[in-house]
Amino acid sequence: MSGAPRDHERLMRLATYASTATAAVLIAVKLAAWVATGSVALLSTLIDSTLDLAASALNLMAVRHALVPADDDHRFGHGKAEALAGLGQAAFVVGSGGFLLAEAGSRMIHPQPVSHGEWGIAVMVFSILATLALVGFQRMVAKRTGSLAISADSLHYTGDLLINASVIVSLLLAAGTGWPLADPLFAIGIAGWLMINAWQIARLSLDTLMDKEMPEADRERIRAIVATHPGVQDHHDLRTRTSGRQGFIQLHLELPGDLALIEAHRISDEVEKALLAEFPGFDVIIHEDPVGIRENRTEFK
Template identity: 35%
Template sequence: MKLADEVKKMKAARFSVAAAIFLSVSKVSTALMLNSLGMLSSGVDSLMDVLVSTINFISMKQSVQPADSEHPYGHGKVENIASLFQALFLGIAGLLLIGEGIREALYVRRAPDFGAGILVMICSSIISFWVGRRLARIGKETDSPLLQADSFHFVMDTYTNTGVVIALILAQLQGRIIFDQIIAILIGLWVIYSAFKIFRSSTDALMDKYIPEDIQREINRIILSHSPEIIEYHKMRTRRSGSLKLIDLHLVTCKDKNLDEAHRITDHIEKEIEALIKNSDVVIHVEPCHLECPARKEACKFLYHPESGGGE
């Protein structure tokens, strides 16, 4: 990964922690003053964001460390492990919010004056949306699963904060607190749903699930563009380690090619794939074709007439 991307990821992680602290303190303090469960549930969600963003920041520092003798593929999996814990924390928080919402719904209370709470939640929605969009942009640029998961939290907070605002307004107009409790339960369900999505993405990466099919189609297109110099390819394996995409495959070429020529072709293909797919590491193993290979006659023309096509 480029140094500029690493620096950008670290700055974004620090920014995420600072934003989460500001939002959680403002929402929790206001919720306690107004005795609003909806605001408190949103504030607790933001407190979880503080914990998660802090873990993300620490994990990010570790994940950008270069490969060493004990970790030849680098430390990118740290991002996926941190995302897994992030999902577990969110799931627990969602269950707690639902339980508290149901418990509070059993008690009938009159709604207090929520004017200050409505103002705080509107400001929180605007800030969350801005922070989420910024993290999403940087996460996409650096292909970081941690930043993308973090951005999802903040964007989600925008919707939940808006829901809390609506609930507070309804409670203010109707004089009943039930709307506050309903929105707390809905927020809890939404948090659990987002936790499941992050959990599934993290486990896919930890279990070395193949990279998306659209990327594999691009790899296929690059290789086939070198036909007939390349007779075929097989045993392609792909996986992710944090932001890094690891790709290895076997290429079959004419058995009469010398080592330099075979290396030139594979090196060129590796560079093409790595140029197209950001944060990728490609390893190609070359195999000779069989003597009776039907494509051998066409492929071996490139030994003597390389200007006729393929290759570079």
């Protein structure tokens, strides 16, 4: 294993530890603030942080499993554990949004004043600063490692930033203007944002679990690399997918029919090397065909 993959594994583990620790700290401070203020909008962020902790713990376990190397029973590795964790996160977010809508609906019917709003505001400012630091670190890790689980967790915490800012506004309106409906109205808006986040996380996870093709721009780069080799006449049946940090490229090369086997093998190795230079860490599978042989072609546009 090269130094870069080891560094990626270390960063991914650090990101899961950081998110779990951040969620635990925010639960403690938000619980104290909610008890003091009675704000349903603040309760919404407490619920969200509680689910954040559960989702981050799930993420931690999934990332640890995804980093296990391929074995005899899992020849393609364990990368899809990250996508399963993403679906779990989406379920947590939907649950928190539904509970929040129920609480906000009750407060719309029976409004209650918000007390000690300044305590809640102070907690939200602290939450924003802590979440900003976490999201910054997660985005750096996701960019360097390509981890779906870390990306999903970062997207979730990015939504938390907007939630925390909204709670500050709702507390200012409810406590400063004496308009108690501001609190549940903002809570409803927060629930809507949580649902949007859940859909984004679930969509990314399902794309991986269903072996969705890589973006067309990447597929065009693969085609261009293959076409640049002077010994390759054409190619077909290009298939791509990703599983966690691992990517897979499969294709058929079309070579002259009278080419010696050793020469065909050399050309295939050179194409593979060129692809790995552009897509490091990928698993590349190449099959050599004589020019014009496409009876089993199954490529879709």
